[in-house]
Amino acid sequence: MEPVKLYESPRERRKFDDLGDLYALIKTTEKLEKAYARDAIVPEDYERACLRLISQFKTSESALLRDGTITSTDEFMREYKMDCPRARERLLRIGVPATILHQSAGNADAADSAVRVAECVQHFITAMDALKLEQRAVDEVQPLVSDLVNSLSRVPNARVETGREKLADWLVHTFPESEPVQLNAMRAAEEISDDQARQLLFDLDAAYSEFHRSLRSNDDGGSRSPHKQ
Structure with missing residues (x-):
């Protein structure tokens, strides 16, 4: 044969x-x-x-x-x-x-906690700046949102469940509006619309404010919360 x-x-x-x-x-x-x-x-x-x-x-x-x-x-x-x-x-x-969607921050010492807070703040700023600079391609936006959701899950005692779930929705849920968004299901070359970018920026800002308030309420004289930029 x-x-x-x-x-x-x-x-x-x-x-x-x-x-x-x-x-x-x-x-x-x-x-x-x-x-x-x-x-x-x-x-x-x-x-x-x-x-x-x-x-x-x-x-x-x-x-x-x-x-x-x-x-x-x-x-x-x-x-x-x-x-x-x-x-x-x-x-x-x-x-x-x-682990990114269902992760608890676990225990961390003060130094490690400060590092995680700083990293999370940087992810927030990077994502918001990218949208303000009119980055719309999925391969530009999706990694920023994914990294931020991951980073939020690693900050000890940060009560940002609402904001984190909102941002996670952009990754894995199909929204009911006329222009459904599910970044993980979209192709790299696709782009979100200006309206979608505006909504995402709004959700990022709301999550950042929640994150900031949570850090202030937990501040007991250790690592200070970041100033909102």
Whole structure:
């Protein structure tokens, strides 16, 4: 019996290599999610691995969509009978690790707490400045919102549940308005509208004010809360 050749040119070989990479990323994410659910991996290792897989998946998916190799990841998974519900949820709907959306800040000493507060303030300022400078592309806006939500979850004793949930909604929920937004489900080259940017900026400012008030109420003479800029 002669072996079946999947490709007859370097271009076709590259195509199947790229499809194999996408398949492997989805399968690996499914196994990682199962391991996390079973408490077989510590949260820090899970988050680090998950962030890397999400980034690699987005890069691979974008390239395959752009050159027409696949029409959608959902269709790809159906064609190859991939039973990976956890990976589909993480990669296609949510787009951030479970630890980012459901993480408590835990214990931290005063020095570490001050560092986390400073980092969070910087994420707020960076995101708001980007929108004021009219950055609208998803690959510009989504990482800023994702980093901010992650950073907020790491600040001890910061009571910003309302603001944090609002910002997380921009990542994983489809809004009911006429122009639905779900940054993690949008393609990198897509852009949010000026109205959406204005609403996001409003939500960022509201979350920042809540964050600022929370730090002031918790201030007992240790690390001082940042001045709003």
